[in-house]
Amino acid sequence: MTKVLLASRNAKKLDELRRILVTERVPGIEVIGLDEVPPFPEAPETGATFEENALAKARDAASATGLPAVADDSGLVVDAMHGMPGVLSARWAGRHGDDQANLELVLGQLTDVPDERRGAAFVCAAALVRPDGSETVVRGEWRGSLARAPRGRNGFGYDPIFVPYGETRTSAELDPAEKDAVSHRARALRLLVPHLGALASA
Amino acid sequence: MTKVLLASRNAKKLDELRRILVTERVPGIEVIGLDEVPPFPEAPETGATFEENALAKARDAASATGLPAVADDSGLVVDAMHGMPGVLSARWAGRHGDDQANLELVLGQLTDVPDERRGAAFVCAAALVRPDGSETVVRGEWRGSLARAPRGRNGFGYDPIFVPYGETRTSAELDPAEKDAVSHRARALRLLVPHLGALASA
Numbered sequence: 123m124t125k126v127l128l129a130s131r132n133a134k135k136l137d138e139l140r141r142i143l144v145t146e147r148v149p150g151i152e153v154i155g156l157d158e159v160p161p162f163p164e165a166p167e168t169g170a171t172f173e174e175n176a177l178a179k180a181r182d183a184a185s186a187t188g189l190p191a192v193a194d195d196s197g198l199v200v201d202a203m204h205g206m207p208g209v210l211s212a213r214w215a216g217r218h219g220d221d222q223a224n225l226e227l228v229l230g231q232l233t234d235v236p237d238e239r240r241g242a243a244f245v246c247a248a249a250l251v252r253p254d255g256s257e258t259v260v261r262g263e264w265r266g267s268l269a270r271a272p273r274g275r276n277g278f279g280y281d282p283i284f285v286p287y288g289e290t291r292t293s294a295e296l297d298p299a300e301k302d303a304v305s306h307r308a309r310a311l312r313l314l315v316p317h318l319g320a321l322a323s324a
Numbered sequence: 325m326t327k328v329l330l331a332s333r334n335a336k337k338l339d340e341l342r343r344i345l346v347t348e349r350v351p352g353i354e355v356i357g358l359d360e361v362p363p364f365p366e367a368p369e370t371g372a373t374f375e376e377n378a379l380a381k382a383r384d385a386a387s388a389t390g391l392p393a394v395a396d397d398s399g400l401v402v403d404a405m406h407g408m409p410g411v412l413s414a415r416w417a418g419r420h421g422d423d424q425a426n427l428e429l430v431l432g433q434l435t436d437v438p439d440e441r442r443g444a445a446f447v448c449a450a451a452l453v454r455p456d457g458s459e460t461v462v463r464g465e466w467r468g469s470l471a472r473a474p475r476g477r478n479g480f481g482y483d484p485i486f487v488p489y490g491e492t493r494t495s496a497e498l499d500p501a502e503k504d505a506v507s508h509r510a511r512a513l514r515l516l517v518p519h520l521g522a523l524a525s526a
Contacts, residue, residue, distance in 0.1 A: 166436050167436060168436045168437065168438055170404065170441065202372065203406075203408050203410075203412070204405075204406035204407045204408055204410065205406045206405050206406055206408045208405075208406065210405070210433050210434075213432070213433060213435065213436070214433060215429070215432070216428070216429050216431075216432025216433060216435075217432060226418070227417070227418050227429075229418075230415070230417070230418025230419060231412050231415060231416060231418060232412075233415065233418075234368050234369060234370045234415070235370065236370055239372065
């Protein structure tokens with residue numbers, strides 16, 4: 123089995139990434155977490171793009187451990203905000219990781235934005251960095267629009283205000299398997315699957 | 325004298341607009357404020373651009389009063405935020421007009437953004453709508469970068485965190501005459517001066 127390090131400290135995101143990779147059943151790959159390797163220094167996320175941040179995280183993990191490493195950077199991209207919160211999604215309300223404050227702030231900012239201009243997407247960049255230093259980075263997008271109030275208890279981040287196209291429920295009202303079938307993170311990871319498979323057979 | 329209605333309810337912005345127009349000394353023009361005309365309904369600012377919002381305000385004022393009307397829409401455009409807060413500048417922290425909360429939120433959101441990517445601009449669109457329905461809209465920009473903490477007590481809005489190019493002071497540390505010489509609002513209004521002059525001589 124080829125070990126691949128999944129470099130995320132966000133427990134809910136890690137669950138989702140693992141669940142997707144298990145569903146995709148890449149033969150010959152064993153996914154391990156950061157808790158199974160010695161601690162290493164991680165650079166802050168200061169990139170201007172999701173891709174830069176995903177690559178930086180995967181590079182840190184690969185160079186510290188010698189293992190192939192997968193990392194993602196994800197966020198909400200709001201049309202009426204020219205793509206913001208984007209790479210600032212996690213600290214939109216001014217400090218890191220307060221999901222409730224972040225989504226309430228977005229709703230407040232968009233109070234005067236009419237329904238026809240509330241389009242948005244979840245975006246995920248997923249990077250694979252190999253022990254030989256070669257890199258692959260892919261992007262998955264999930265289009266939808268923003269609700270006027272949060273609904274649902276599943277997922278995390280901005281899930282309670284994101285209504286995927288073709289749905290009336292928010293992504294926090296989908297059950298995890300439904301979300302995994304179509305989410306930005308699933309779409310990105312699926313693009314990495316052939317590359318992970320190639321690692322195993324190399 | 326041709327009366328021109330300056331359609332703003334923001335007292336500090338109104339001061340600044342009046343000061344600039346007085347300095348520019350457009351002959352034959354008398355600038356009056358919204359307090360000198362009967363109240364009229366004003367549409368909420370829901371445009372996607374500064375220009376749309378400025379035009380909407382000037383149109384409301386011109387059609388309600390029959391006077392030529394000037395209105396502006398202004399905001400802070402942050403490079404690392406793809407141009408946001410932009411048209412949402414006034415309600416960035418989630419409710420309208422809390423300058424302190426708005427600028428502190430921007431500082432919090434940009435905590436991890438390094439100095440070389442803290443470029444920003446103040447942008448002002450100024451619209452003139454004439455009694456015959458003809459319209460002119462212009463744009464002034466003032467480039468600079470964002471400080472890491474607020475400084476200065478002059479001005480309003482995001483002035484305490486905006487450092488104009490070539491300056492070490494924030495725009496809230498400039499005195500009003502210094503700001504008027506170079507600000508986004510001054511640049512936009514100066515572009516309107518010939519149009520206002522033409523009104524007076526028509």
